[in-house]
Amino acid sequence: MFKAQLRLEQRKEEASRVSKLIADLDSDDLAVRDRAFENLLKLGDKVQAALKCSLGKKPGPEVRSRVEKLLEKLEPASKLIDSRDMRVLEVLEAIHTAEARSILEVLATEPKSVWLMEEATAALRRLGR
Numbered sequence: 001m002f003k004a005q006l007r008l009e010q011r012k013e014e015a016s017r018v019s020k021l022i023a024d025l026d027s028d029d030l031a032v033r034d035r036a037f038e039n040l041l042k043l044g045d046k047v048q049a050a051l052k053c054s055l056g057k058k059p060g061p062e063v064r065s066r067v068e069k070l071l072e073k074l075e076p077a078s079k080l081i082d083s084r085d086m087r088v089l090e091v092l093e094a095i096h097t098a099e100a101r102s103i104l105e106v107l108a109t110e111p112k113s114v115w116l117m118e119e120a121t122a123a124l125r126r127l128g129r
Helices: 002-024 030-056 061-078 083-095 098-109 114-128
Strands: none
Touching: 002 030, 030 061, 083 098, 083 114, 098 114
């Protein structure tokens, strides 16, 4: 249980950091905007969902442009599916235990990869039948 709480806290901190970086894309200071862009790029695929969400909030032209550029750069990486992640999902779904379900729930909300979140959510739906 402690590990799950620790992960939840880490995810909240990371989500807060990503939100701040996205907000910094709208800074009046060019250096702050550039630094935020580079930091978001370094975070990679796991910020894709947050970036897409930010576009839904109708940002200004500067933020929209930078977010779209980030998504363009991150898209090729998101298409590379880690075969280990795929096998992990298959095993967790196959063993169908409470602990496996708990891990799938974490993966479904973990911003590591949009693909991983979607597949974990689909596995949970299948297990719910």
